[in-house]
Every structure is written in structure tokens, then in C-alpha cells.
Amino acid sequence: MKIGLIGTGSMGSLLLDAFIYFGAIQPQQLYISNRSKEKLLLLSERHEGLNISQNNIETVTHCDILFVCVKPLQFTTIIEEIKDHVRSDQLLVSITSPVQLHHLENNLSCKIAKIIPSVTHKVGSGASLVMYGSRIQEKEKQLLHDLLSFISKPIEIKETQARINSDFTSCGPAFMSFFLIKWIEAAVEMTGISREEITCLASEMMLGTGTLLTQGGLTPLQLQELVAVPGGITAQALSQLNQSLDGVFHNLITTTHNKYVEDVEKLNELLGDIN
Ligand SMILES: NC(=O)c1ccc[n+]([C@@H]2O[C@H](COP(=O)([O-])OP(=O)(O)OC[C@H]3O[C@@H](n4cnc5c(N)ncnc54)[C@H](OP(=O)(O)O)[C@@H]3O)[C@@H](O)[C@H]2O)c1
Incomplete structure (x- = not known):
């Protein structure tokens, strides 16, 4: 072949x-x-x-x-x-x-x-x-x-579901990296930890999290509940994160879909619509 x-x-x-x-x-x-x-x-x-x-x-x-x-x-x-x-x-x-x-x-x-x-x-x-x-x-x-x-x-x-699926599979690694960059930036700035050290730990954490979700039989919610025990530090931080991220993912999906529709319309003009 x-x-x-x-x-x-x-x-x-x-x-x-x-x-x-x-x-x-x-x-x-x-x-x-x-x-x-x-x-x-x-x-x-x-x-x-x-x-x-x-x-x-x-x-x-x-x-x-x-x-x-x-x-x-x-x-x-x-x-x-x-x-x-x-x-x-x-x-x-x-x-x-x-x-x-x-x-x-x-x-x-x-x-x-x-x-x-x-x-x-x-x-x-x-x-x-x-x-x-x-x-x-x-x-x-x-x-x-x-x-x-x-x-x-x-x-x-x-x-018809290509955009939302590729938001996760194809854009996802960039979105997750963006999240890590911001988090690492704050860690370096607020605690003085070395960027290399915390980046290495963060990367290992991402790998382990991915493996738990793909091979460990856990859903994201189960994984979250396993770590965030009621009254603990993680649970308190998650409650804060929940408020800060309100609406963020709806905006993200709106943005990717609007750009996609714009591109498809241009291509319909150039390559012909479905009819
Ligand atoms: N990057 C990702 O993670 C990812 C994931 C999934 C899908 N995609 C899709 O993959 C596509 C390509 O993305 P990319 O990041 O690889 O873009 P890219 O780095 O710009 O690569 C496009 C390549 O196509 C070449 N090219 C342009 N016109 C050509 C022509 N007439 N004949 C032969 N070669 C030509 C360009 O040549 P020059 O060297 O002259 O510029 C360039 O090397 C995009 O539609 C993107 O949405 C990307």
C-alpha cells in the first residue's frame, strides 16, 4: 500500500x-x-x-x-x-x-x-x-x-458533532496546557517554587489523572469525589473554582462553534453547499 x-x-x-x-x-x-x-x-x-x-x-x-x-x-x-x-x-x-x-x-x-x-x-x-x-x-x-x-x-x-468532539480531542491538549500554565505561573509567583520542579509534578499528575480516567475505571466525578473529601482543603478550593469558572466553558464552546460556522460558510461559497 x-x-x-x-x-x-x-x-x-x-x-x-x-x-x-x-x-x-x-x-x-x-x-x-x-x-x-x-x-x-x-x-x-x-x-x-x-x-x-x-x-x-x-x-x-x-x-x-x-x-x-x-x-x-x-x-x-x-x-x-x-x-x-x-x-x-x-x-x-x-x-x-x-x-x-x-x-x-x-x-x-x-x-x-x-x-x-x-x-x-x-x-x-x-x-x-x-x-x-x-x-x-x-x-x-x-x-x-x-x-x-x-x-x-x-x-x-x-x-454534525465534529466540532464539539474535536474541542475535546484536538483543542483539548491546548486548553489543558493553558490551565496548567496559569496555575504554574501563580505557584511560582506566590510561593517561589521552581518552574521546572512544579512543571514536572504537574505533568506527572496529568498523566496519572488520564490513566485513572482511561484505565482506572473512574469517571471525572468519581475521581473528584475520591480526592475532595467534605470539609477538606481540596473541597474548599473546588468550591472557589466552581464560582470563578461559572460560564467559562459555555463561552469556550460558543467561541469554537462560531469560528467553525464562519469557516464552513466561507467553504460553502468556495466549494459548494450541500445542494
Ligand atoms: N495542529 C493540530 O493540533 C491539529 C489537529 C487536528 C487537525 N488539525 C488541522 O490540520 C490542518 C493543518 O494544520 P497545521 O497545524 O498542520 O497547519 P500548518 O502547519 O500551516 O501546515 C499546513 C501545511 O500545508 C502546506 N500547504 C499549503 N498549501 C499547500 C499546497 N497548495 N500544496 C501543498 N502544501 C500546501 C503548507 O506549506 P508551507 O510550508 O508553504 O506553509 C504547510 O506546510 C488544519 O486544518 C488544522 O485545523 C490540526
Whole structure:
């Protein structure tokens, strides 16, 4: 099986590194292209045997599965470039949430799927969200699922819920890090503890918390109740946190969804609406 990858920016190169590192594919199976050439050279230095294409059409021509890892509005250029070169037996996988399956099916004759990966796949962890277009058969579902299983836990979702799901899986690591940065900042400022020391402890705590939630059989509420005994310090701090964070997550979800709708509307104009 040959795999193509268009766009070797942050997420494209992370997926490529992870697929190779976790043994999903060999560099020789990969054909990659990117608008600027420097990123391709860096990747070919990292992975001997990687095939660097001269352009996106060459990538498309060689592959069975094509991952397109560019930003939403960059899709229009790529679709224009590759539309006469894709084959009906090929599977194109977009990693961009606002680009809808119907945008791609409207404009390309191949099979279409969409995934929302996460930075956590760098360490073979986290959920990857998967959505399938109307032309996909069981065979391609299995293929994509098997490939993603090397680096993540693939979960099929409805496209209508892509935004809220990716708020957690894809944006989540940034939101959780933001929370930690603020907390660490306050700890350093108020107690003089060393940033390195407290960052190390905070990171271990995040890992342990994640493991308790994924493998320890606890829900977030059960975990919270286990630590915050009534009348204790944690319970008092949680009561304060509860007041401070009132409305924060509703605002967060409103923000991500408004930006998403804005992007989808722009793409509807460029790539055609559902009808
Ligand atoms: N970062 C995340 O955690 C994450 C998670 C899930 C999904 N995503 C999605 O992944 C997509 C890409 O994000 P990113 O962070 O990887 O962006 P990025 O770092 O800007 O990467 C985009 C890459 O696409 C290349 N490109 C642009 N137009 C091209 C064209 N016509 N032909 C070939 N290559 C082209 C760019 O090349 P240049 O070198 O010339 O700029 C760049 O390397 C976004 O839609 C994002 O929402 C990201």
C-alpha cells in the first residue's frame, strides 16, 4: 500500500513521524509534497527512503490513500490542482474539521473520509475522530481504522458533532496546557517554587489523572469525589473554582462553534453547499 501526504506542516509531519515511529508504514511507502520545499528536505533527512514528490499531482498519482493536511482555505487550490488526477478507487482523507465531506465529494471523484487527529498521537495516544463519506465501503473503513490504531484510538463520530468532539480531542491538549500554565505561573509567583520542579509534578499528575480516567475505571466525578473529601482543603478550593469558572466553558464552546460556522460558510461559497 502506498500512502500520499499533501501538506507537511505541524500536523502533516506529526502524523508522518508517528505512522513511521509506531510501525504503521515504512518510509518507502510514503509519497509527500508541500508548498515550500524546506520541510520536505527535513523529513527526508529524518526518514531514509521517503519519496519526495515534485508536486501534489505526483503524490496523488502514486498513492492508494492520500492524507491532505492543509488549512481549510488552502483546500480550494489543492482541489483545483488534483481533481483531474484522483481515481475512483483512491481514498482521500482530510484532517480539517470545517471542510465537510460534501465539499470534497462535490469536487472530487474518489472516496472521501475525514479524520480529526490530535497532537497526542505523537506519543501514540489520544482519540482520532473518524467520519466517512458516502462512497466508502467496509474495506476502506477497516483500512483507515487499522492505520489509525497504530497511533491512536480511532472513534467514528457524526460529522454534525465534529466540532464539539474535536474541542475535546484536538483543542483539548491546548486548553489543558493553558490551565496548567496559569496555575504554574501563580505557584511560582506566590510561593517561589521552581518552574521546572512544579512543571514536572504537574505533568506527572496529568498523566496519572488520564490513566485513572482511561484505565482506572473512574469517571471525572468519581475521581473528584475520591480526592475532595467534605470539609477538606481540596473541597474548599473546588468550591472557589466552581464560582470563578461559572460560564467559562459555555463561552469556550460558543467561541469554537462560531469560528467553525464562519469557516464552513466561507467553504460553502468556495466549494459548494450541500445542494
Ligand atoms: N495542529 C493540530 O493540533 C491539529 C489537529 C487536528 C487537525 N488539525 C488541522 O490540520 C490542518 C493543518 O494544520 P497545521 O497545524 O498542520 O497547519 P500548518 O502547519 O500551516 O501546515 C499546513 C501545511 O500545508 C502546506 N500547504 C499549503 N498549501 C499547500 C499546497 N497548495 N500544496 C501543498 N502544501 C500546501 C503548507 O506549506 P508551507 O510550508 O508553504 O506553509 C504547510 O506546510 C488544519 O486544518 C488544522 O485545523 C490540526
